[in-house]
Amino acid sequence: MARKRKGRDISGWLVVDKPAGPTSTAVVNKVRWALDAKKAGHAGTLDPEATGVLAVALGEATKTVPFITDALKAYEFTVRLGIATNTDDAEGEVIATSDMRPDDAAIKEALNQFIGDIEQVPPQFSAVKIDGERAYKRAREGEEMALAARPLYVESLLLVDRPDADHVTLEMVCGKGGYVRAIARDLGRALGCLGHVRDLRRIWSGPFEASDGLTLDRIEALARTPELDAHLLPLEAGLADLPEVRATPEGATRLRNGNPGMVIAQDVEYGEECWASFEGQAVAVGRFKAGELHPSRVFNL
Template identity: 80%
Template sequence: MARKGRDISGWLVVDKPAGPTSTAVVNKVRWALGAKKAGHAGTLDPEATGVLAVALGEATKTVPYITDALKAYTFTVRLGQATNTDDAEGEVIATSDTRPTDDEIKGGLGDFIGEIMQVPPKFSAVKIDGERAYKLARDGEDVEIAARPLWVEELLLVDRPDEDHVVLEMTCGKGGYVRAIARDLGHALGCHGHVTRLRRIWSGPFEAGDGISMETIEELARTPELDAYLRPLEEGLADLPELKCTPEGAVRLRNGNPGMVFASDVEYGDEAWASLDGRAVAVGTYKAGQLHPSRVFNQSEPA
């Protein structure tokens, strides 16, 4: 049975508060906008805050491009304590009186920059034999999670409020666990560590400073004023080159066929998106003057 709701497309950038799950935020946004379809581009832990980019309608087709984009976080690490969840929600399982100096911390950060191998926290949504790791961990099972590659663009010490806490800022690629960085850095420095505060400050083209609060979403729910906060579907394609197409090319692309585009600096085989009058028509592969579509957008005409 078809899902009821409006055929509304675009992005709503939410400044997520601590508490709700990412899924709960998406459900609230979908209800507030009366949207038929919604999804998010990258989970935040319930206690984390900051950018949660919610895609509506046809914009859900651009979610992978935001998920794959670089993201930045600020987070506070409590030194001297390890927890079973690698954050403040868990039980303390080890302690240390060792406190590294600022220079020692800065020196240790270098090992976590570039292409690293990271073992996700045991309390995470990683699947093991079809089960979520956090479910197995809660049931008392000894969870073994394989290490996976992570690209860390930058990892900086930005503040040291006291000897027990450090504030770090990290820019990384897809699939990074900040809690694992805190855990592994504490281990490397011989002092243990866990995250006490985490905020995603930007994700791809979306910044926390431009985000809407949950309070505002509730206040403006089901009103045109909330619609005004929607950002264009096309912002989800910011990391791909844009190619303009002819009206005839747009018709072919919307039907799933290769369509003529006007290329600039793209090369044969590059992924790109085609637009007509500034609106996305399709994403695909550029080959000899045509875009071969992999995703087609069926946006309703603007009011």
């Protein structure tokens, strides 16, 4: 028999302003402990040295994680020009240098090739799987791999600051699956001067903003208190990018049992993915068809 997980059946979202250092998994574990939650997960990994938004889902809210993972995200990052590293960030070993430094006009021109639907090769030190093994494990052993390019949608990529000749600060809004380290690497190559990420901050992810996040120190200080519970956002926050329909009483009952249920919808197209509420609470996510929601996820709140 499976071992029953201890903790409270608590559902919702806690937005963390992650510090540099801990892994995303370590942050999730800290939040789960602080809230004495039975179940927790995050919506989008941040590298250990990256900071900013790490949205942690508790309980039934974990069923909404894919919608945040798929949402647009914004990053502010500084690229160190003139140096390439084996990890494409400041933690790696220097593998090449260049004395060439492009001017702002050249940088702005080069950024255009990274906007829209692009193909991006992940860093050697990444979690991409090669024959069932993480790329970073092979890279640590000195193996150089030919990783396949992956699609990435970049909505915008802007030059926001040039503190000195060696550094450039950029802001990027992109879809899921992107590696900021790869952007820095490829930009440096395109400019002919090389480059790597010196620091990186995720400033927002879907509906969640870093400015609304709690620090880990604050979470530890409020651990196991009603005050920390008060910072939880409702499960429905993870559904902000989906249209809402309203279930009828009979429809809500059917949806909770995993069956298609009648809903009242406005401006929702046939086959469109949406979520159904009843008396202000999320009931299910699914596809709208002929006055009914056909559920793919049901919430047990």
